[in-house]
Amino acid sequence: MDRAERIALTLAGILTTTAFLGIVFAAYGMGVMVPTSIKDMKPFERDTVIQISDRHYEIHYIARMWTFFPQEVKIPVGSTVDIYLTSKDIIHGFNIHEKAVNLMAIPNAVNHVRVTFDREGEYRIVCHEYCGIGHQMMSAKIVVYNPEVEDEGG
Amino acid sequence: MKVDRGLRWLVLLELLIPAALLTLGIYHGLMQVLYRAGWIRASEFWGLEYYQGLTLHGVVNALVFTTFFAVAFGNILVPYLLKMRYNMKVAWFSFALMLTGTLFASWAILSRKASVLYTFYPPLKAHPLFYIGLALVVIGSWVAFFNWIPVYLRWRRENPDKKTPIGIVGLFVQFIVWTIASVAVAYEIVFMLIPWSMGWVETVNAELARTLFWMFGHPLVYFWLLGAYIMYYAMLPKVAGGKLYSDFAARLVFMLFILFSMPVGVHHQFTDPSIGHNWKLLHTFFTYLVFIPSFLTAFTLAASLEYAGRKNGGNGLFGWWLRLPWFRTDGNKWLFSYFIAGLFIFIFGGISGLVQASYSVNLLVHNTSWVPGHFHMTVAGPVFLAFTGMMLYIVHRLTGREIPFRRFTVLVPYMWMIGIALFSWGLMRGGLHGEPRRTNLGLSYLNPDSPLYMPDWKLYTAITAVGGIIMFTAMLIYFIQLFGMFFSKKTGDGTIEFPIAEPYHDENVPWVLNFRPWIIVLLIIVAIAYTPVIIDVMQSTFGGSPPYSPENPIPLR
Numbered sequence: 001m002d003r004a005e006r007i008a009l010t011l012a013g014i015l016t017t018t019a020f021l022g023i024v025f026a027a028y029g030m031g032v033m034v035p036t037s038i039k040d041m042k043p044f045e046r047d048t049v050i051q052i053s054d055r056h057y058e059i060h061y062i063a064r065m066w067t068f069f070p071q072e073v074k075i076p077v078g079s080t081v082d083i084y085l086t087s088k089d090i091i092h093g094f095n096i097h098e099k100a101v102n103l104m105a106i107p108n109a110v111n112h113v114r115v116t117f118d119r120e121g122e123y124r125i126v127c128h129e130y131c132g133i134g135h136q137m138m139s140a141k142i143v144v145y146n147p148e149v150e151d152e153g154g
Numbered sequence: 155m156k157v158d159r160g161l162r163w164l165v166l167l168e169l170l171i172p173a174a175l176l177t178l179g180i181y182h183g184l185m186q187v188l189y190r191a192g193w194i195r196a197s198e199f200w201g202l203e204y205y206q207g208l209t210l211h212g213v214v215n216a217l218v219f220t221t222f223f224a225v226a227f228g229n230i231l232v233p234y235l236l237k238m239r240y241n242m243k244v245a246w247f248s249f250a251l252m253l254t255g256t257l258f259a260s261w262a263i264l265s266r267k268a269s270v271l272y273t274f275y276p277p278l279k280a281h282p283l284f285y286i287g288l289a290l291v292v293i294g295s296w297v298a299f300f301n302w303i304p305v306y307l308r309w310r311r312e313n314p315d316k317k318t319p320i321g322i323v324g325l326f327v328q329f330i331v332w333t334i335a336s337v338a339v340a341y342e343i344v345f346m347l348i349p350w351s352m353g354w355v356e357t358v359n360a361e362l363a364r365t366l367f368w369m370f371g372h373p374l375v376y377f378w379l380l381g382a383y384i385m386y387y388a389m390l391p392k393v394a395g396g397k398l399y400s401d402f403a404a405r406l407v408f409m410l411f412i413l414f415s416m417p418v419g420v421h422h423q424f425t426d427p428s429i430g431h432n433w434k435l436l437h438t439f440f441t442y443l444v445f446i447p448s449f450l451t452a453f454t455l456a457a458s459l460e461y462a463g464r465k466n467g468g469n470g471l472f473g474w475w476l477r478l479p480w481f482r483t484d485g486n487k488w489l490f491s492y493f494i495a496g497l498f499i500f501i502f503g504g505i506s507g508l509v510q511a512s513y514s515v516n517l518l519v520h521n522t523s524w525v526p527g528h529f530h531m532t533v534a535g536p537v538f539l540a541f542t543g544m545m546l547y548i549v550h551r552l553t554g555r556e557i558p559f560r561r562f563t564v565l566v567p568y569m570w571m572i573g574i575a576l577f578s579w580g581l582m583r584g585g586l587h588g589e590p591r592r593t594n595l596g597l598s599y600l601n602p603d604s605p606l607y608m609p610d611w612k613l614y615t616a617i618t619a620v621g622g623i624i625m626f627t628a629m630l631i632y633f634i635q636l637f638g639m640f641f642s643k644k645t646g647d648g649t650i651e652f653p654i655a656e657p658y659h660d661e662n663v664p665w666v667l668n669f670r671p672w673i674i675v676l677l678i679i680v681a682i683a684y685t686p687v688i689i690d691v692m693q694s695t696f697g698g699s700p701p702y703s704p705e706n707p708i709p710l711r
């Protein structure tokens with residue numbers, strides 16, 4: 001090993017450490033969490049939307065060839081939503097457009113993420129795992145409305 | 155080296171049969187970009203359905219072609235570098251297994267009985283011959299490897315004070331990683347998928363199968379990469395006109411790949427349920443350690459090239475840069491263009507890979523078109539160019555026939571590089587805007603008549619299509635050269651030589667010479683990294699799944 005090589009190796013070591021510490025910080029310091037294993041919740045049979053409190057909802061999504069249930073959910077802006085997701089047949093994906101919500105729907109297992117919708121609008125949910133010939137049609141919607149504007153909330 | 159008839163035919167068949175299939179795989183690559191841009195709005199074209207063709211593309215390009223090439227390359231490199239012969243009967247047996255497997259799997263795909271993509275996640279079910287075929291390809295490659303081991307051990311005994319040639323070190327690391335990792339997928343196929351697809355067992359645990367697949371799936375990508383690394387370390391410096399800067403660095407990099415290859419697969423499953431996030435973070439950590447061999451490689455190769463450039467008469471800070479054989483087509487110099495174009499692509503492939511492997515950022519890009527954007531800059535970049543370049547070289551030397559349109563040899567890799575740049579840029583930008591991978595976009599999101607139309611993705615998919623067309627054209631030229639060789643005149647005598655680089659710094663560092671300690675540490679790390687993952691999966695999945703066909707939401711039984 002000559003000097004230049006030792007420098008390159010040291011730099012690589014520093015870079016690896018920094019990058020990894022950055023990730024640990026994002027995960028624990030900023031709370032950017034990826035899904036974890038849920039051992040105390042059996043896969044649910046039906047899809048539901050539950051209002052837990054004023055701005056807190058729970059949605060149980062079911063993915064199956066080739067649609068999501070519920071197809072469309074309306075929630076007021078500023079709501080926090082606990083999304084639970086399972087599949088009733090094969091593996092599907094679940095990606096909310098312009099939101100960092102990215103889940104796999106696996107049969108016989110429950111996935112979970114918590115997300116807050118701060119902006120009004122229509123959020124498209126796209127299945128992004130191949131699930132057979134109808135895969136490209138598999139999609140759903142979350143509509144985030146402003147309750148202060150009377151007729152939109154209706 | 156003089157090559158006798160048996161060996162010549164073995165290697166030529168192992169290269170040319172997958173090359174023939176590759177034409178189909180590349181053809182459907184072109185089709186995919188056209189469908190995805192919405193330029194074809196149909197579920198099939200010329201009898202090949204989108205997802206059927208995508209299965210073919212993944213299986214042929216990434217599994218069959220790469221595995222056959224790795225075995226063929228080893229089959230010629232072992233006798234060349236060790237000057238010893240292995241058992242030809244065993245080698246032919248390995249070829250027969252791999253060929254049978256390929257025929258089974260191709261039949262299942264082409265008759266639409268296996269549109270399950272190259273990851274074959276259950277509970278989508280393929281025809282049993284698809285699984286059996288893939289298993290035979292893997293087992294055939296093990297047989298080839300086990301056939302080289304006694305030769306290596308004999309060479310070691312007879313040459314106690316020589317270091318194993320770098321090419322052999324790379325080859326053995328490549329196959330050690332492959333063999334250990336493919337145990338996971340062999341288990342998945344043999345004990346879970348085959349009995350289930352035959353109807354002997356009712357259900358299969360989808361998440362467990364997925365986890366076993368990725369336990370194999372990431373080492374698989376290093377298996378591809380190591381094939382290219384063999385050429386970069388053992389040959390590139392010589393082709394450039396210089397020496398390998400450091401013999402020690404090369405050996406260290408290869409050994410580190412044994413360690414970091416396997417405890418990383420969960421980075422493909424960050425968005426899965428059933429795996430605790432702490433274990434996901436642990437796998438991220440091991441993934442990031444690959445920074446170290448990668449930096450060392452970047453440094454060593456750059457230093458080797460600088461040495462070559464200066465030796466060729468270049469001076470100044472950048473003058474040596476101009477003295478590399480960029481466009482030379484004589485002798486074996488044209489191989490340089492294949493190697494260097496691949497390395498340029500790999501810079502971007504490596505960086506985008508580390509981005510998507512980074513746990514939280516992965517949430518933005520997982521399963522979007524970012525991912526194929528990334529891995530075409532690795533497997534379809536350095537790996538593919540190194541493999542196709544070397545294939546052209548070996549066929550040229552073994553047949554003794556001239557490469558037709560020789561001047562075009564250097565055009566192909568640079569054209570591919572430009573094509574990939576556009577192609578991957580489009581896929582990655584689209585991915586950041588949510589464009590999904592593995593999707594026939596032309597039927598919905600890129601179809602103005604569909605309620606799902608996404609005009610945002612139009613520009614990105616169009617640029618991808620332009621890139622894909624350029625890549626396809628480059629490959630068209632390549633195939634004309636490869637198969638055209640059989641119609642061109644004989645100028646060689648069928649012997650083969652490889653450009654093997656001498657080391658510039660040749661230190662003797664004992665702890666990078668022996669594979670065994672590295673393998674033992676690998677097994678320990680794998681146990682640490684995977685035991686809790688498997689336990690999590692078992693505790694948070696509730697039952698198994700019956701099989702499904704991709705065409706019907708009702709289970710098959």
Ligand code: HEM
Nearest residue numbers: 183184186187212215216271526534591592593622625626
């Ligand atoms: C003309 C050259 C090529 C073009 C235009 C091309 C195009 C594509 C496209 C557009 C996709 C994504 C399709 C989708 O997700 O819907 C794809 C996937 C893929 N490509 Fe290529 N490709 C080419 C060459 C290659 C090569 C040389 C390799 C490997 C050696 C390769 C390996 C793969 C793999 C493994 C996938 C993933 C398949 C899957 O998601 O199941 N491709 N290709």
Ligand SMILES: [Cu+2]
Nearest residue numbers: 127129131135
């Ligand atoms: Cu889908």
Ligand SMILES: [Cu+2]
Nearest residue numbers: 371372421422
């Ligand atoms: Cu990986």
